[in-house]
Amino acid sequence: MNALSTVLSGKKGGLRVGYVLVGVLLLLALFGAWVAPYDATLVNLDDRLLPASTSHWLGTDHLGRDVLSRLIVGTQLSLGSVVLVLALVLILGVTIGGVAGIVGGKVDMFLMRLCDMFLTFPTLVLAFFLIALLGTGLTNVIIAIALSHWAWYARMVRGMVLAQRNRDYVLASRLAGASRLTRLRQHVMPNVVGQLLVLASMDIGHMMLHVSGLSFLGLGVSPPTPEWGVMINDSKEFIWTHPQLLLWPGLMIFISVMAFNLLGDALRDRLDPSVLAEIKE
């Protein structure tokens, strides 16, 4: 109750919850295999569909595998794939958007039309199309999601670079004798990266839903491997008899999406200097 009220009333409580949740998720992703009480892929048909008990805290699934262990071990794949997607998207987006914004002219024109081509399709449709081309599997899902999202980032980065370039302080830096590269490095890019990190952390949740969604459809991770989307897919036949099998992985996705959104808020507050000044005082 106390924690809830700080989340609802104060910004700072929200930040702390965000940090803690993301921290726990990262720890689980890194050390999950050691923390998990059972082997996540161990099939035991004698113990199938057990309810929660002291030996299996969250019960077992239709093949008798421990749900808690699968959730914990699954964190690595669910989070890891999102981090990879995000890294790819940021690299592509920053490079292409940055070049378009900085060089301008014909190069800008060409790159932006390329972006427009990618932006004309809804991301999910584009992702399906790319998976159809590349084949199923987690690597291909990651590539497909990255390729269907980079154009948004390229557009945003280009806009931010253009906005930053015309700021008075960049002009002042030019009058102070700073070279083009120095101006980019010291004034344009730090301000772009700050805004971008905030957007990206807000987008982690969205990407996570994408990866899990594609895994749910059977396009990503293949069944025996623990992953939250796959777990939901596996247990959809038991939605009426054992709804908790869908509830737990769903809850994990919900919690991590929320955690990253809170982190995004926190980052925005840290990286937006006007708010920063208020906190310091």
Place this chain on the structure above:
Amino acid sequence: MSLIQVRNVSHGYTAGGLFSKRHRIQVLSTLDLDLHEGQSLGLLGGSGSGKSTLARLLMGLETPDKGRITFNGQTLQGLDPQFLQRVQMVFQDALSAFNPQRTIGWSIAEPLRHLSNMPSDACKARVEQLLVNVKLLASDHDKLPSQLSGGQLQRAGIARAMAVNPQLIILDEALSNLDRVLQVQILDLLTDVRRESGTGFLLITHDLSLVQRFCQRVVVLAEGSLVEDREVTPRMRFEHPAARTLQEAVLPAMPKARQLQKAVLSV
């Protein structure tokens, strides 16, 4: 000896695009101006008279379509470091002239880092000295722009322009956003700077009273050319209509009751 000579300069921009006919807007036409060393010159003009365009040309941010601008006898070609060591500029909007992520000290030291080869501890000492010179505290060195007020930031902007000891500082509407008290304080500060270091100033404004307080010479820009050029005296009168408008816009020091109202009261 004139520091900057402007001869026969014409400049304009192309406006319009996709939905309107492209047309040329002539901002300056055959303009001549001499800026003397150590002098403070007021450049007056109404909105859209080409004041800022002239400032950008003088600063080398744009090259004129026609005519020639020479600095110490050499034609101005872009922004070379030697020129920037001698001419600096203060911007109109102080808040946007400072990078919000960098400290005030870092920003003020920027010209020192790029235009001089001063070691970093000497830079810091110089910045602190500059801060004190513009009546800020040496401890403001580590503050962020958002922690200072508009007037303080504008003074920090002046400190940045003074950092490399230039021969000329261009104040492009740099006082327009401040209130009267701050304007007067900053002008007095700049007067001291001029006396001590012999720095010249170009004060671009539409407010004649600031010019009268600070400048020795005033020119008035209207419709792209200079219509007045005279010494500043307490009783000077402009002749050109555009200049008269600017002169009449200045409020008197003390409000006077209208003649009519006086007559009514005396009855």
